[in-house]
Every structure is written in C-alpha cells, then in structure tokens.
Amino acid sequence: RKEVEQDPGPFNVPEGATVAFNCTYSNSASQSFFWYRQDCRKEPKLLMSVYSSGNEDGRFTAQLNRASQYISLLIRDSKLSDSATYLCVADSGGGADGLTFGKGTHLIIQP
Amino acid sequence: DTEVTQTPKHLVMGMTNKKSLKCEQHMGHRAMYWYKQKAKKPPELMFVYSYEKLSINESVPSRFSPECPNSSLLNLHLHALQPEDSALYLCASSLDPGDPTDTQYFGPGTRLTVL
Secondary structure (H helix, E strand, O other): OOOEEEOOOOEEEEOOOOEEEEEEEOOOOOOOEEEEEEOOOOOOEEEEEEOOOEEEEOOEEEEEEOOOOEEEEEEOOOOHHHOEEEEEEEEOOOOOOOEEEOOOEEEEEEO | OOOEEEEOOEEEEOOOOEEEEEEEEOOOOOEEEEEEEOOOOOOEEEEEEEOOEEEEEOOOOOOEEEEEEEOOEEEEEEEOOOHHHOEEEEEEEEOOOOOOOOOEEEOOOEEEEEO
C-alpha cells in the first residue's frame, strides 16, 4: 500500500522562527517528491519539487533521504503569510500516475 | 504560466440532477487528473487521462463519468450523486506523464454540494 505519513500538527511557531516538517513514504518506487502548500478552501499550490538529495528556494529547503524514505521541509525566518497546510506528496512510481498525498501539516505563524 | 481553470467555482445540485464540471489548460500538458478533496483531508485521486486516454480509474462509482474531448479539456459528468459526494473537486495537469520528474499543477477547484 502506498502511504505518505506526516505529523498533522498544528505547529504554532512565532514569526521569524525556523520550523521543520518531516514526512515518510512507503513506496520505494516513488521517484519524485513535492511539497504543496494549501490555504483554507483553496487548491494545493506547488511549493517545491525534490528529485535528488535536496532543493533550496529562498527561505525554503527540502531534503530527501531515499535510504530512510523521508522528506523534510525547512522554513527559515517564518512569515505570517507562511501559515497554511503543507502537503507532503510522492509520485506513485513512474508513468502517468496520480500523486499520493500525506494528510498535511497545519502551520500557524504567530505574531 | 501554469494555469489550470475550472468551472463552475461552486455547484449545488439535487440527487436527481445531471451536471458537468469542466477543466481546461493551454500549457500543452499531456496528462490531466481529477481529484476529490473532503474537508480537512488530502486530495484523493479519481481519474487520470494520459494523452487523452483514460489510464487510471481509482474504483470511482459510475455516477462519476470522466471525459477528455481533447488534450486541453477534461470534463467530469455527474449523475445521481449522493450527499456524501459533496466535496472540492480538483483538476490537475502535468506536462509529460512519462517523465519521472513530471509535476502536477492544480486548478482552483469546484466546490460541489449535493442536497
């Protein structure tokens, strides 16, 4: 069974702090991994893709550990606007296929 | 531009109605997807079209019927739905379903309420 597990939170973090989320996946055939951000009653929006060991984009860093089958997301200097649900996502192992979503981690940045 | 559009934004229908959801993208993407998302849950895959052919049907009840008229359009026909089918229906598309790094982009969704 293909599963992606992540801590649902909520994570309550003061503005300016660094916050990290971890996520594990069960399908060893997964090749691509993603973090999507979803605001309340909105669609998921792609935050980062992770194919090799890691990826960095501004305040956001994603890392992939294939041996342990986990992905992490680090947010530095958190902003109030970072408050959202962060979905950890794995592809289903090649070809035209859907994505397997984790249940999401709810992040609340507090002023 | 990574834009996927969906219409309508909101839909209220009775259990005997027939309605359709529409999704469109003009990015030249060759795969399109339907997901269903209930409140406080992650999206769940329903259907995948790859090069305009249905490649995945995740055991979805027949009251949901997908259609892909061309590479830019994806429809979801609804008939005899149940109140538990009320959810956010998300369409997504991706460029190259054969590429392991293929990335899906989501439309804004249609919020469906079945009375």
